[in-house]
Amino acid sequence: MILRYRGGEGMLAWLFHRISGVAIWAFVILHVIDIFLVGAAPDVYDSLLFIYATPPGIILEWLLGAAVLYHALNGLRIIVMDFWPPLTRFHRQLWYLNWILFGLIGVPVTWVILGQFVRSLERL
Amino acid sequence: MSGRYSRSGRVRPQSGGFELAVWYLMRLSGLGLFVLVLSHYLILHVLYDPAAQTASWIAEVRWSSLFWRAFDWLMLMLILFHAFMGMRVVISDHTRGGLRTFLLASNYALAALLFVIGTLVVMTLRTVVPAG
Numbered sequence: 001m002i003l004r005y006r007g008g009e010g011m012l013a014w015l016f017h018r019i020s021g022v023a024i025w026a027f028v029i030l031h032v033i034d035i036f037l038v039g040a041a042p043d044v045y046d047s048l049l050f051i052y053a054t055p056p057g058i059i060l061e062w063l064l065g066a067a068v069l070y071h072a073l074n075g076l077r078i079i080v081m082d083f084w085p086p087l088t089r090f091h092r093q094l095w096y097l098n099w100i101l102f103g104l105i106g107v108p109v110t111w112v113i114l115g116q117f118v119r120s121l122e123r124l
Numbered sequence: 125m126s127g128r129y130s131r132s133g134r135v136r137p138q139s140g141g142f143e144l145a146v147w148y149l150m151r152l153s154g155l156g157l158f159v160l161v162l163s164h165y166l167i168l169h170v171l172y173d174p175a176a177q178t179a180s181w182i183a184e185v186r187w188s189s190l191f192w193r194a195f196d197w198l199m200l201m202l203i204l205f206h207a208f209m210g211m212r213v214v215i216s217d218h219t220r221g222g223l224r225t226f227l228l229a230s231n232y233a234l235a236a237l238l239f240v241i242g243t244l245v246v247m248t249l250r251t252v253v254p255a256g
Contacts, residue, residue, distance in 0.1 A: 018214065025211055035245055038245060039248060065169060068162070
């Protein structure tokens, strides 16, 4: 089903966009419910907050950031090609540009979240 | 060909009407979310440590200003549209028949539920100003 799409960078760009989109959708459901608890049952919220701050929680937080950043950058790439169709010729180069920006933004963010990860290990 | 064919995005519907409006709104909400979600993540996951974001921190600090409540509510509205209309495409691509109908109905019901509980908490959470 997934592989019926034509191959290459265009297929991977589409596949990653879809996977990251579904992952963000799932997190949004969880996140709206947990913030609802801040009003409805703050004690329950506080007692569950530690889950986000465990080492697996921090890794998921990091992956969420990666999914959001990829989806945002690739989404801009889609918009650029939709509204300036001649640029579709350079879809591969635009995708590589996405990864350069992903790395430039992702490395410092990873450094900060690595600090959170170290603190989560110290709390164990 | 290149005008009507785009890599990884949905092809612009030629039918017009509702489908074309959704196609434009997905891109418009995406642009808004590019700014809102990336700055939300930058503030709450990079500049602040999420481990310290207790219920009282949200009530006393994060949501003590109307600006941040409006910011988060606008983000919620754009996300509910963008994520659930995106899931509509995913469901329609990968399922058919009764399963598709069931999943689409569940998808819209879930969006409506999150609209209600998300709006409720952002509009009604009492800001408690700490003493002293």
